[in-house]
Amino acid sequence: MERSNQSFSKRNYSSQPKANYPDYRSTILRHQEHKLVALPQTLADTRGPAFGHMALGDSDHDLIINYASTGLGAIGERIVVAGKVLDESGKPVPNALIEVWQANAGGRYRHKNDTYLAPLDPNFGGCGRCLTDQEGNYVFRTIKPGAYPWPNGGNDWRPAHIHFSIFGQAFAQRLMTQMYFEGDPHIQICPILQSIGDTRAVNQLVARLDMAHSVPMDLIAYRFDLILRGPNATMFENNLEGI
């Protein structure tokens, strides 16, 4: 039996969405009513499944072509999404597995439960994955997803978004989130986003247009950095160099 030797700072729930947020109707019957039971961390939390060794396919990170017939590509605005995965102390998280999924350019998912009017794109599957390098950098190519309506009791539309699932170095760092696009007017009126009461935390989910990394005549670049829980410390002096 091993003993734990590293711990993470407690989750800051003030920058997280509320579990019970009736404007997002699905939370009504799916939020816990009891308080979470606080536990000291053990190796169960401070170690995690690691996938840095995984041999990913050559086009796993390229949603434009990874489901397309040879020589073809997905329909939509061609984009490249890149950023860093850091922990709360500013340290890069290498070998993090990032899984992404999204609707197509018309706002339709390739899922049997999605029956939206927009057509499927025969050359777009809608999922991809990549690993961060030693500096925490990741990159994938895709098309900009469309906004779409969803059943929430009213005239509800999701802002264009890409789902992210991230494995850091510990199970306590496991993260499930969504990336949004700078300038989208739906951001301010989306119940799922607005279930986060903290404006700064909402802004942190919005990818920024990155002209320096856009590829002329090819791809528009967006930058989206992700922050995972960091080591336990009473105060961090965040080092902004390299961010």
Next chain:
Amino acid sequence: MESLDIRRARPAKTNAEIPLRETAFQTAGPYVHIGCLPNSVGVKGIYADDLTCNKPLTNAPMTISGKVFEGESVVCKDMMLEFWHADEKGCYDNGIWHRSSTNLDSGIFSIKTQMPGKTQTAEGKVLAPFISVWITARGINVGLLTRIYFPEHESIFNEDPHMALVSENRRSTLLAKAVDGGYHFDIHLQGAAETVFFDV
């Protein structure tokens, strides 16, 4: 204002806010399978296989299966669950991870694994064997963490410092039921039988 040439070539500033705080969760949504288990919903040809475990187990003698219920005892059929536990010796360096969605028709999740060993707290206190379970889905805004414990270890629960933090009348929600071939474990997101969820 800066010249147009400069603005047209400008690198993006980070979206991260200072001081750095964990990125906010957002729901996995009802189509989580596309990203995490695409082959299971017919999105074939991108990955050869779905990522359902961190390594193939030569010794996986027990099945753990069950359902997830939302309020009003409705079965949830769009959940994704991940399971993380120590190996038989209590070692997390050889930790075992599984992923299972709840079946879109039946609502049943299922994994085949081995019994984890006892582990220790940082202070060296013994912890009864358990499996961490992480649940995400439509309507779950922040991933939920619970644990599966096993009835054959009940005799050491009284010595377990983590079990001591759970009120006695709710401990049974963390206990799997022995069945042929393994264990049954249901999760209740709310209601009278609400499962204990943890903040670590």
